[in-house]
Amino acid sequence: MALRERAMVSLRSVPSLPKHVRIQYDPVRQAFAVLSPEKVFWPNEISLDILRRCDGRSTVGHIIADLAAEYDAEQEAVAADVIAFLQEWSDKLLVKL
Amino acid sequence: MSEPLLPPIGMLAELTHRCPLQCPYCSNPLELLKANRELDTQTWLDLFSQATDLGVLQVHLSGGEPTLRRDLEQLIAGLSARGVYTNLITAGIGIAEGRIEAFADAGLDHLQLSFQGARPATTDRIGNHRGSHEKKLETARRARAAGLPLTINAPIHRHNIEEVPEFIDMAVSLGAERLEIANVQYAGWALANRNALMPERAAIDRQADIVAAARERLTGIMNIDFVPPDYFAIYPKPCMGGWARDAFMVTPDGTVLPCHAAQTIPSLRFERFAERSLADIWTDSPAFNAFRGTEWMQEPCRSCERREIDWGGCRCQAMAIAGDAAATDPVCIKSPIHARMALLIDETRRAAADISADEAFIYRRIGAVTELA
Numbered sequence: 315m316a317l318r319e320r321a322m323v324s325l326r327s328v329p330s331l332p333k334h335v336r337i338q339y340d341p342v343r344q345a346f347a348v349l350s351p352e353k354v355f356w357p358n359e360i361s362l363d364i365l366r367r368c369d370g371r372s373t374v375g376h377i378i379a380d381l382a383a384e385y386d387a388e389q390e391a392v393a394a395d396v397i398a399f400l401q402e403w404s405d406k407l408l409v410k411l
Numbered sequence: 412m413s414e415p416l417l418p419p420i421g422m423l424a425e426l427t428h429r430c431p432l433q434c435p436y437c438s439n440p441l442e443l444l445k446a447n448r449e450l451d452t453q454t455w456l457d458l459f460s461q462a463t464d465l466g467v468l469q470v471h472l473s474g475g476e477p478t479l480r481r482d483l484e485q486l487i488a489g490l491s492a493r494g495v496y497t498n499l500i501t502a503g504i505g506i507a508e509g510r511i512e513a514f515a516d517a518g519l520d521h522l523q524l525s526f527q528g529a530r531p532a533t534t535d536r537i538g539n540h541r542g543s544h545e546k547k548l549e550t551a552r553r554a555r556a557a558g559l560p561l562t563i564n565a566p567i568h569r570h571n572i573e574e575v576p577e578f579i580d581m582a583v584s585l586g587a588e589r590l591e592i593a594n595v596q597y598a599g600w601a602l603a604n605r606n607a608l609m610p611e612r613a614a615i616d617r618q619a620d621i622v623a624a625a626r627e628r629l630t631g632i633m634n635i636d637f638v639p640p641d642y643f644a645i646y647p648k649p650c651m652g653g654w655a656r657d658a659f660m661v662t663p664d665g666t667v668l669p670c671h672a673a674q675t676i677p678s679l680r681f682e683r684f685a686e687r688s689l690a691d692i693w694t695d696s697p698a699f700n701a702f703r704g705t706e707w708m709q710e711p712c713r714s715c716e717r718r719e720i721d722w723g724g725c726r727c728q729a730m731a732i733a734g735d736a737a738a739t740d741p742v743c744i745k746s747p748i749h750a751r752m753a754l755l756i757d758e759t760r761r762a763a764a765d766i767s768a769d770e771a772f773i774y775r776r777i778g779a780v781t782e783l784a
Contacts, residue, residue: 320631334560342466349496
């Protein structure tokens with residue numbers, strides 16, 4: 315029995331995309347698609363910016379700081395959004411923590 | 412048409428109708444095609460290439476049993492080279508040593524493995540193939556060892572509905588990312604076997620509670636997709652997400668269809684790839700345009716606020732039960748003949764009480780239907 319547990323996002327988590335999920339530019343629709351088994355997602359710009367940083371090297375803390383700088387926004391506000399987004403995507407097994 | 416024609420996202424390729432299993436709810440048509448009618452490798456590759464140009468992002472390689480095609484590695488590699496997300500839908504029986512690894516090397520993204528039961532005796536009986544359960548477990552292990560993401564597909568009916576908790580435990584223990592608890596849809600073989608397959612309402616209610624609890628418990632561990640049985644529903648499913656809206660399928664001989672059962676609608680004529688380009692078929696085929704969008708709808712669909720949620724439901728079910736492919740799917744509570752669904756449930760329950768299960772199955776075999784006639 316594989317003893318797996320629900321992963322919870324923390325600032326030290328290092329998110330990556332699992333093997334069954336990939337981001338791909340679709341030239342027909344001229345947009346980025348997230349491909350997963352059975353489903354195709356069309357992320358908005360902010361979601362895409364988060365997902366692109368899920369590279370298996372950057373911590374969540376680092377991703378938040380990076381995005382706050384890029385969007386010229388408060389770290390706290392960015393943190394709440396990023397953590398909620400990653401938890402939701404992790405719960406759907408679309409992001410690995 | 413009310414909305415602009417969008418490019419298709421998904422394609423289901425039924426590479427062959429050959430299969431080692433004989434499941435009595437198979438979604439293939441009653442008249443199965445023999446091997447000599449199958450498209451050759453190059454034609455499939457051309458079709459995949461045109462599909463990609465048209466906007467297809469995901470291809471589901473299915474059958475029959477797709478691994479019976481010796482060129483499957485080549486087909487996967489062709490799709491992978493074009494960046495298409497590939498999903499292999501397999502029964503997981505008789506796959507030669509080294510081939511699963513070869514599929515992974517060719518670029519396969521995901522493998523979906525069917526289990527007819529959570530218990531060996533059930534799996535073997537439903538597929539009419541002794542030892543199949545054990546082989547499927549082995550396929551699951553090999554897929555995981557090859558690093559392939561895994562979905563377990565469990566088609567549910569009266570003979571395995573009580574095994575739903577065991578299906579869930581089995582899928583977790585096999586390391587699957589996803590489990591589909593998919594109640595059988597009564598078209599094709601399943602319609603022919605409806606009396607033997609239809610579950611009791613109480614079992615369906617229990618199943619819904621079990622799945623809801625498991626989803627909660629397994630959040631972040633395994634996704635569970637649940638397809639409820641629509642005879643017991645009040646609103647129909649948005650079949651295929653709407654007729655010819657964002658997906659299509661291709662039969663082993665290259666016939667392009669909006670859905671599995673579309674050929675049961677006698678007024679429609681479907682076209683074959685190679686005789687016509689895929690783009691032409693998708694855009695201009697009268698059969699594809701017959702039920703696209705909402706213009707074709709009759710009342711009560713036409714003025715219904717759900718018309719772009721469920722798209723009128725299933726055209727083939729409307730054909731089978733209402734005798735009119737353009738009617739509201741009778742599953743819908745707003746259908747003037749919705750009461751017929753309850754009568755059908757009663758009728759199948761009475762019929763099921765009279766016969767033992769094994770005698771009742773018409774197993775899926777080439778020629779089985781002509782034998783019946």
